[in-house]
Amino acid sequence: MADTSPQPSRSRDLDKLLLRPGNLVGPRFEPGPETRDDLQAYARVLVVGAGGLGCELLKDLALTGFRNLDVIDMDRIEVTNLNRQFLFRLEDVGKPKAEVAAKRVMERISGVNIVPHFCRIEDKDISFYNDFNIIALGLDSIEARSYINGVACSFLEYDSYNNPREETIKPMVDGGTEGFKGHARVILPGITPCFECTIWLFPPQVKFPLCTLAETPRTAAHCIEYAHLIKWNEVHGGTAFDPDDPEHMKWVYNEALKRAELFGIPGVTYSLTQGVVKNIIPAIASTNAIISAACALETLKIATECSKTLSNYLSYNGTQGVHTKVTEFERDKDCLVCGPGVLIEVEPSVTLQKFIYLLEEHPKLWLSRASVSHQGKNLYLQAPTVLEEMTRSNLSQTLFNLMGKVTRDIVHVNGTATKNDQKISCMRKLLVVFKGTDGVADMDTAGGA
Amino acid sequence: MIKLFKVKEKQRELAENASGGAPIKKQTAGELRLHKDISELNLPKSCAMHFPNGKDDLMNFEVSIRPDEGYYMGGTFLFSFQVSPIYPHEAPKVKCKTKVYHPNIDLEGNVCLNILREDWKPVLNINTVIYGLYHLFTEPNYEDPLNHDAAAVLRENPKLFESNVRRAMAGGYVGQIFFPRCM
């Protein structure tokens, strides 16, 4: 079919998308070789998690024009990973996932640089995360998603019109799977809902009543949870249960089995015991591939605007036929994590006491009896007494000093607001700017690069 | 976006030549919400709170309850609370640190309170949990037992139950089991 064969290029297929103009693209798409070259040279993506999704993401991103990747994961490779985490082999069991994954992808794709981080996500300074242009999440826990989301949103700043300042937006793509089902989403903090805005999308884990476990067990899972949550402590007092210790797991299994026999309950197996105790979510290669690929594609679009984007949540369900659905979720206007916060300008000489008083008078707040916290430090708490006493001495100090003499920063307050003659308790995010310091001037240079 | 990346890459190089900023502790969504819960607490006099790690760690605290009526009047019962970073998506983990003869609390300190497990909802708060715990002492119930023996005695013989509770609280044996004094 070929008549005029083009220059052999590794970017043969991707070039069609990046070099050619199109009509269904983002407003700032600039087709041309420079876009491709800049993508390779400047775009830095962090992949969080080197498991089922993370392995796929690294491969997909590396074959989608990204050359500067980092990957962070605290786990070591286990045998049960091998049915889907295709960068790992049996002889890798016990090695750090991040390191092996990075090495394998670099071995196969020349020119790609992947820096592994074998540690917990909390171990890194927040500034570490600010070095990346986009964060891709391949995680299986709500806690970790919530943490990264909080970090990414902490970089977000708004201008004086409450519009997010573009250079402070840290885009995230997030994937998740369970069996034949999964989701992929794009989070542009300040523009699309953040993880916390829609945390209700994750149903809370089912927990059995303890008295059912103790008195009226009916199912195999009840017997297992009895052995795990009640019997273990009764017998082992001091030793904490370790789900990764096979001896511990076997003990729970045997106890569960005994209890099931006692009550005539069928169905306790070793596999079910592990499933219940570790809350194992079934996972297969195909679903991880689908969801990661969708995330990688969106990462490319965020970076280059070479196509319209997913707005903003894709769900996939392959159990009964194939169902895909795109939902445009909305932001929570009052979200404490990604919201703009109310701007408050104060003199550096203002004491905390005076600041609390100012909140009562502030026309956007009318907040009385405020408690104040700053970056995890509790500056003042109205209750309970023990904490009030511990924080009372701060009242006479200046807020400027208490906040470590920064020119501007976020503080969180909660107290009682009056709305339509009704008193309601509320929690607010404030952006405190100290007058006469350079924090004010900074505010007015909106837009930026 | 890529143009932006280019600028940021330059900034980064500059920053690396300067010095790294001080690490900042990240406040989780759970901490923010807990801060609200705690500062709005409205506890009965019989309940007191302790923060063993100081004012900046609200995620781990203790509550002591001194019931002023019922079987357990005069005793002091200590509970530990562990709050998750995704609170209130997940209920706080509560354990009773005082060994107690109680139908709904076992000898390991597990507590059978519906709002701590199957009926937890994000609209509930620390105040509701503490009231729930307080309620367990004023109205222990034998219908949801965790300590089977105590429940049976409460049900069959409330008088005996009462004296068992007194004996345990004063520091002594009920059957084969020793209870340290908690009055």
Next chain:
Amino acid sequence: MAEPKVKYDRQLRIWGEQGQAALEKSSICLLNSGPTGSETLKNLVLGGIGSITVVDGSKVEEGDLGNNFMVDESSIGQSKAKCVCSFLQELNDAVKAKFIEEYPEELIETNPSFFSQFTLVVATQLVEDSMIKLDRICREANVILIFARSYGLAGFVRISFKEHTVIESKPEHFLDDLRLNNPWPELKSLAEGIELNVQDPVAHKHIPYVIILVKVADEWAKSHGGALPSTREEKREFKELIKARMRGQDEDNYKEAIEASFKVFSPQGISSDLQQIVNDSSAEVDSNSSDFWVLVAALKEFIANEGGGETPLEGSIPDMTSSTEQYVNLQNIYQKKAEADIVAIERRVRSILKKIGRDSNSIPRTTIKSFCKNSRKLKICRFRLIEDEFNSPNLPELQKYLTDEDFSTAVGIYILLRAVDRFAANYNSFPGQYESAMEEDIPRLKSTASGLLNDLGCNGATLAEDLINEMCRFGAAELHAVAALVGGIASQEIIKLITRQFVPMSGTFIFNGIDHKSQLLSL
């Protein structure tokens, strides 16, 4: 050694050991080992598929290194099939992997019998003409065929097979089989032996709701000439009757009874979906009938006779507030009835087998048991020959899609994916494949698409200009992320087809990588 069991733990939790065994017995043939095909196989090899055969006549070029993880710099100039095959083998040494260095199009022409040795053929990146030929071959040989194609930011997946029957369809939400609308004598007598007005409050709040509902329904029937509540008013009254028996707000068993009272009102007998299956002409069995249809024939007899209009009982009950003893007793009653129903079905199966001249023990008891347990959830999927769809698509559907906002992009992609093949047949290259021809390719593709729409009977229908432009921009590129996604979907469907669990897609899945508003089209 238990290692494979550990390795496959996370998937055994989905399809069990039977599903795994089916995978390990199957042999898959892949046509074309670009990223779409390689990624499809990767997901199957990791899961422990029995054997793979990679068919591809091309050599690895520089450009392949940019979209295919299974080749690397050392592969350049070598057989792509060989390189891909050897990487796949590295992933799982339990899989038998081989390759054939030959172009699929030629194999289809010269050696059609080649395909009959496989359980399933996955054909990637084929053009229309080859798809049609291969489809006929596989249909004739009764080999499952699945097409997958990635094209720029678009793609499709399509299954073709005469008939796929599923016993374990495993729907996520399916009403339990408690028969509260039609309790059998043993359940009734168990309920009769339980006193609702028991003094002991602990006992009162631990009577399972199934018992409460059977008793209250019985009471109702006695005072209503044997009928159960049917009007809205009666249903409300029935719930009030339950509520009146509650002693406190914290009686979870009564709350559950009120919530589940609709199970008493729901109509007796089988669903319309199941009715359709037992009425299918295939249920008139002969010596050529599959095991599935023999079982359906037995089911049909059962429903008409000892089943009294109902299917065999599923036999399992959901967890509910109850004392352990009463729950276990209840479970036993359900299990006993289910076992009796299995015996009845088995008797019918054996006699039908004998009647049609087969060994009466040729269907194992475990299969019959599983069939009974899942008899309310049976699924039959039949797929049109792709040639029939291409020549005479379901016209009303097609016209509906073309004007429906939710479907217009997807159906546009569908038409354009066909149009590019026509284009290629006429002009010897795909639209936009070469930079130099972009200008003239756009109007050419537009007129090819219009011509195709006319041929299909959609005279005057047009596609969005932007989409036509976009399709030319794609220039037949096979992007890795799109290939991984399309291949991922293909492999997931293959797993469902081979394990015969869950339900495969019907129709053509159109992947829309522009805004992810993908659709399943039934043409």
